[in-house]
Amino acid sequence: MRIFVTGASGFVGGAATSALGLAGHVVRAMSRAPKSxxxxxxxxxxxxxCDLETVTGEHIGDAxxxxxxxAFVEQWGPRDAWKRFNVDGTARMLAAARQAGVKRFIHIGTEAALFHGQHLRGVDETYPLALNSPYPYSATKAQAEKLLRDANAPGFETIVLRPRFIWGPGDTTLLPVIETMAREGKFAWINDGAAQTSTTHIANLVHAIELALTKGRPGEAYFILDDGVRSMREMIAGMAASRGIALPDKSIPGWVADAVGATCETLWSxxxxxxxxxLTRFSAMIMSRDAILKDDKARAEMGYRPVISVEDGMRAL
Incomplete structure (x- = not known):
């Protein structure tokens, strides 16, 4: 299949690009600068x-x-950055894909699109999007997902995949931050790392992307998850241990983290x-709220099953 990928220099897009090429697909990828x-x-x-502000159907070609x-996944940035990249950029990609005659558009969403500060427990894809979330990342990813699902039409099929806590080899976000904070003596748990979370190993997400090329109901969203639920402490401590880092036991209550995040944002603004x-409001929230999700829909409609367990993934780090 001829495929066009965005974000190929990042964690998810890079892993997907490599796997698709190895599987024999013809892959073209957005490259914002020669260094990529x-x-x-x-x-x-x-x-x-091209980039998300300049892409046209000509760039996508015969994909x-x-x-x-x-996506813009940073915890901090210019006030308009999340909307410009996550919403406007997605709208531009959709328009370019339609112009190019693309048949299926797979969007990497996130469970964060449901968060407005609450716990998520036993949640499936019927749970409402947080279109007006106080967290810019959550709100703009929710708005982008709505664009995707509204754009679905005969001859132009859209699918949204929602991972949670993506981890594994090649991680360019979470593990490097943990390493830096631990090295500088700035790491602390929130609520002792007790929050319960679903997770998504990068190999399982890439497997779901490959399935979504031909499977899944158009216009639908699917949670893509590892088997089981774990605590934040179990996951993060295990990832840190793979780098020879023993994290401290220091912890702060969730309400303190929320207050500190809000104060920091005000001062930096x-x-x-x-x-x-x-610390930001979003990072305090995402590390202290439960996110226990259900992937029954992906299993039933896409034939999805994890290709690697959390235990094997940890051993391979």
Whole structure:
């Protein structure tokens, strides 16, 4: 199949690009700058110079499917960044894909699109999107997902895959942050790391992406998960141990983390402070709320089953 991928320089898009190339697909990938070309080419894809603000049907070419992994996932940034990339960028990708005659558009969503500060327990895909979430990432990913599902039409099928807590080899987000915080003595658990969470190993997500090329009901969203539920402490401590890092027992209550995150955001918004705040409202929330999700729908409609267990994934880190 001819496939166009966004976010191929990132964790998810990079892993998907490599796997699709190995499976014999012809892959072209969005490349925002020349420095990204070598890594994209090394994954077996052809770099295409464009970004989420300039992409057109000509860039997508004769692709039969699009896999849209690119997103603004930072905890802090310019006030309009989340909307510009996650909502407007997705709308532009949809328009370009339609212009190019793409048949299926696979969007990498997130369980964060449901969060407005609450726990998620026993949640499936019928749970409402948090379109007006106070967290910019959650709100804009919810709005992007709505665009996807509304865009579904005969001849232009859309599918949303929702992983939670993506982890595994090649992680460019969570594990590097944990390593840095531990090294600088800034790491602390929230509520002793007791929050319960579903997780998604990168190999399981890539497997679901491959399935979604031909399976799944158009216009639908699917949670893609590892087997079972674990505590934040079990997952993060296990990941850190793979790097020889023993995390401290220091912990703060969730309500304190929420307050500190809000205070930090206020200070960084009104004062000329450099860099990102040490804690944001979103990061405090996402690490302290349960996210216990159900993937029955993906199993029934896509034939999804995890290809790697959490235990085997931890051993392989």
């Amino acid at each position: 070309d070598p890594s994209i080419a090394a994954r077996g894809a052809t770099p295409v110079r 039969e499917a699009v896999i849209h992994c690119a 009104v004062l000329p402070l450099s860099g990102a705040p040490p």
